[in-house]
Amino acid sequence: MNEYIIDSYKKSMNELRFSEIQKEDLVRKLNEAGNVKNVVRMKKKLSVKKIAFLTAACLAVLAGCGVAVGKATGVVTSFSPDTFLSKTSDFSRLEKLESRVGIDVVAVETFSNGYKFDSMDIQDWNLVDDGDKTVGRFKELRIEYACDNKPNIIVNMESALINGHIDDDPSFALRANEMRTVEGVNVYYNCDEYLGLPVSKDIFPTEEELTREETDDHFFISYGSDERETTYVSSAVFEVADVHYCIMTFDENITSDELFGMAEEIIKAR
Numbered sequence: 001m002n003e004y005i006i007d008s009y010k011k012s013m014n015e016l017r018f019s020e021i022q023k024e025d026l027v028r029k030l031n032e033a034g035n036v037k038n039v040v041r042m043k044k045k046l047s048v049k050k051i052a053f054l055t056a057a058c059l060a061v062l063a064g065c066g067v068a069v070g071k072a073t074g075v076v077t078s079f080s081p082d083t084f085l086s087k088t089s090d091f092s093r094l095e096k097l098e099s100r101v102g103i104d105v106v107a108v109e110t111f112s113n114g115y116k117f118d119s120m121d122i123q124d125w126n127l128v129d130d131g132d133k134t135v136g137r138f139k140e141l142r143i144e145y146a147c148d149n150k151p152n153i154i155v156n157m158e159s160a161l162i163n164g165h166i167d168d169d170p171s172f173a174l175r176a177n178e179m180r181t182v183e184g185v186n187v188y189y190n191c192d193e194y195l196g197l198p199v200s201k202d203i204f205p206t207e208e209e210l211t212r213e214e215t216d217d218h219f220f221i222s223y224g225s226d227e228r229e230t231t232y233v234s235s236a237v238f239e240v241a242d243v244h245y246c247i248m249t250f251d252e253n254i255t256s257d258e259l260f261g262m263a264e265e266i267i268k269a270r
Contacts, residue, residue, distance in 0.1 A: 086100065086120075086121045086122040087119060087120070087121035088119065088120060088121070089118065089119045091107075091109050091117050091120075093120075094107055094120065097120060097121075097122055097141055098141065100122060100139070101122055101139045101140065101141045101157075101158075101159075102139070102159060103141065103157060103158070103159050103242075103243050104241065104243070105141060105157045105243055105245075106240060106241075106266050106267075106269050106270050107143060107155075107266070108262075108265050108266055108269055111145065111261075111262050111265055112261070112265065113147070113258055113261065113262065114147045114148070114150075115145040115146065115147045115150075115153055115262070116145060116146060116147065117143065117144075117145060118144045118145055118146040118152065119143075119144050120141065120142060120143040120144065121142055122139055122140070122141060122142070123139065123140040123141075123142055123156075124137070124139055124140075125137065125138055125139070125140060138158060138159065138162045138163060139158070140156055140157065140158040141156075141157045141158070142154055142155070142156050142157070143155045143157075150251060151249055151250050151251040152249065153247060153248070153249040153251075153254075153262070154247075154248055154249070155245060155246070155247050155248075155266075156244075156245070156246040156248070157243055157244065157245055157246075158243070158244050159242065159243065159244070160239050160242045160243060160244050161242050163244065165239060165242075166186070166188070166237065166238070166239045166244065167186060167239065172186075172188050172237070173186070173188065175188075175190065175217045175218075176188040176189060176190055177189055177190050177191055177218070177256070178256055180260055182238075182260075182263065182264045182267045182268075183267055183268065185238050185239070185240060185267050186238060186239075187236055187237070187238040187260060187263045187264075187267075188236070188237045188238065189234075189235070189236050189237075189256045189259060189260060190218065190234070190235050190237070191218065191232060191233070191234045191235075191252075191256075192218045192219070192220060192232070192233045192234075192235075193218060193219050193220070193230060193231075193232055193233075194220045194221075194222050194230065194231045194232070194233060195209060195219070195220070195221050195222065195228070195229075195230055196222050196223075196225030196227075196228065196229045196230070196231060197221065197222070197223055197225060197228055198223075198225060198226060198227060198228070199223050203228060205221050209221065231250060232250065232252035233248060233249075233250060234248065234251065234252070234254050234256075234259060235247060235248035235249075235259070236248075236256075236259040236260060236262065236263045238263055238267070240266075240267060240270065241270075245263070245266060247259055247262050247263060247266075
């Protein structure tokens with residue numbers, strides 16, 4: 001994005017009284033959006049075959065919007081002031097963010113494995129059809145946790161009333177690497193592998209990788225990385241009181257026991 005356009009955006013943001021940090025964050029995300037469109041496309045309800053940014057990986061795991069909105073085949077980030085103005089490192093603001101998303105969540109400030117609350121914000125998403133036409137919208141509350149010398153863990157929360165109930169879809173259990181029940185709540189664990197490829201005519205997946213993408217529910221090919229790379233996404237998904245919870249991390253060394261343990265702490269905090 002050229003400097004003139006960036007300067008125009010900043011002048012517009014001045015009128016809306018964005019902070020300097022928020023303005024720089026917005027410009028960064030607008031630049032990202034200009035390079036690769038952040039679309040999660042659903043080939044099946046739980047099998048995403050192309051994903052632009054790995055930050056959308058949790059939606060790839062859930063992908064429940066296809067249950068509630070039959071015409072929806074994908075989700076795309078929707079840049080709005082709410083996304084940037086909502087970011088906070090003050091855990092006491094949780095109730096305000098809940099009201100803006102329209103959900104009542106259970107949140108843990110500190111987990112027994114050492115992960116502590118770092119920040120939270122609201123993400124806006126549009127449901128789109130095959131022609132990228134918007135057929136619905138929803139908001140998501142995201143809480144990020146940090147632990148010394150470990151990758152961060154994110155807990156994404158969204159309304160099951162909008163995006164469909166997890167246990168109404170048998171494919172969650174069929175796809176999961178492992179499932180456990182905690183106080184009557186089914187928790188589904190997945191470890192997914194993403195092959196990241198640049199958008200380039202000279203770099204493309206092999207025939208074996210394309211075949212694996214079609215046959216392996218835990219292997220995805222994503223486009224938009226700087227180079228060919230492999231990333232692992234571990235997640236634990238469950239539903240409590242009409243809210244989807246997705247605990248996810250890019251730490252390939254984290255165990256299923258650890259994620260199940262964090263899910264159990266949230267469930268028992270009800």
